[in-house]
Amino acid sequence: MKISLFIPCAVDALLGDVGMDTVYLLSSLGFEVVYHEQQTCCGQPAISAGYLDLARDIAKRFIEIFENDEVIVSPSGSCVNTIKNDYAKILQDEPDWQQRALTLGERVFEVSQYLVDQAGIEDVNASFGGRIAYHKSCHLLRALGIDEQPQKLLAKVKGAEVVALNGAEQCCGFGGQFAIKYPLISEAMVRQKTGNFLQTGAQRLIVSDPGCLLNISGYLHRHHPQLKAQHIVSFLAENMNGGVS
């Protein structure tokens, strides 16, 4: 099975390792991974900031690049939501394009969603001795309704004890531009999030979106360097025993 990778700009620029972990995870599971080198950004920042005219052009470009792929997978629920849900909205005055956006949207998946719902894989044959907690990234949980899928993957990691996190579904305070524009609110929010994580006594906080990872791991590195946040893809890739069990 051939999977076309969509690597969001934040992953490309700052979290290249997460991108590579996605490649590793998927190829270890037997998928053939392709990557269109002309891809850039899905345009979410423009939609969030209200520059819809700019976003429309970017969306069309994105559609052109990906629409011939059978399956597109990305390690970011937030960007997948942009393509799946926002594109059709911003292109509503151009029915042809809107239709193309909808057709494409049906084939775009967040990694855990793809593995569990489409490929039927829950056990990636990974093991980890220790406690982990799971933060429910907003756009995965509420915009895409992805809740069980990442947790199923984690539950199947041998030896890993998944502990409950207070306020797991509460936003970590990233919000893209928000973190730059309202640093004080953003900081108070990530302090709250990491505070809850500290209380769990777990070693790792697993997240599913690059935005949350930048924010939470950046905050932990500054204030609690002994603790670590990790993208679910990296966590699985790092602890895989090779091949599907």
Added chain:
Amino acid sequence: MKAHPQDFIPTMQTEVAKTDQITFMNQVGAIFGYLSSACLAQMEDPLKAREQSIAIRENTLNNLPFLLEEFERNAVQNGIEVLWAADAAEACSIIKDLVVKHDVHLITKGKSMISEEIDLNHYLQEELGVKIFEGDLGELIVQMRGIPPFHIVGPAINLNVQQIAQTLVDNIGMEYTENAGEIAGHVRNFLRQQFAGADMGITGVNVAIASTGSIVLAENEGNIRWSTSAPRVHVAIMSLEKVAANLTDGLHILEMQSRSCTGQGITSYVSVLSGPRDEGERDGPEKMYVVILDNGRSQIYQDTFLRQALKCIRCGRCGTACPIYLTAGAYPYGWCYPGPMGTILSPLLLGLDDTYHVYEACTLCGGCESVCPAGIKHVELIHRYRAMKAEGDKNFKATKNPALERNAFKGWATAVKNPVLFRNSVNMIRYFLGSRQEGYASSLPGPLKSWSDHRDLPVAEKTFHRYWAELQNNMESARREAAAQLDKKGGLDNE
């Protein structure tokens, strides 16, 4: 309450420094969230109940003009006088005229957001010097302290018992006590005297019933019932979207409101008021008025997309699901509608320029819309407000975003559409992020400084693009090597 959402930033700075308040409010959020979910789950079919409340609100909006006319007709038949106010100023002056006409000296109030919206208390006190007392305990405390309500049903929820006790010592001569029961007793005695002497009661309206011409009021303390039954005159103010077709619809809305808000199946008191005291009746006001306020709503109504903001039933559930509200509190919103309710209402009612930070300071996490019993799509609306602001929508008082921001976005969009330019920009940005240790940059330049003032930024050693290219190269050379090996072997074999 004068609107000042323009002061969002300084107010927010003060509020986020209150770390105890943040911790406390997060607990409040968790508790209210739990109570409400548990209470909704007890319904026979919670999903259907929500669909029903959404359908009721949509039906109201689809038939708003007719329902309002029907309500007026029936209310008038019940002996209620219905008065229409185009804006806050007109509503205030209508009520002022009523105060004068009925020779009113003392007013008691039922907690009402709409009276906050038109800033009625200040207006009447300043214009006429009448005495006004809020009848709701929390609202009374907030009124005495001269601060805005922090939460729609818990206006003083952010104050601790010492602050509350001291306020009552200072204002109604209570003997200092921190015993909640005693405090409530003191306030009850104080308020009873006011209710007994009041000439006019002013309340809001939870739902107006078109088919019967009644208004419905929900509360837990009984003060609203006092205010609507003891004084000679009762004035109810409602915004025009509060109407429901019939009692069944109206009571369902009320039920969803109380389940979502306080986690109660229904509030302790529900009053259905269908007119003043009739001849021969012993209780109730001699005169009853309903003031229907527009204040910008018909303009919102005209836009079929924005109209959904009027579906709000003011349950406040969104607030306890909003991390911005739980963190920065109610005050930065600068008006009577705190939290996501304000995020969707204030920009349309006050204009997009003045409320910029209200809809901008949002991570679009969608917590609000996931719990909203009216089915409002907050994220979609906020996206639209930002787009209206960017384009400078005159109807809702927006000037275009500053050229600097527009141009920055334009430049970024150009790069996004051009992969070569994009790679170069990414590399340049990575260069400017400065030195890294253990894969983290900790002092960022320019506007990014606000990030690194509070946290580090993970920066992988290479871009994905580079990693990928290297992987392809490695695979290519491995393939070549393998091919060469094979050739060599083949050659040997051939020998």
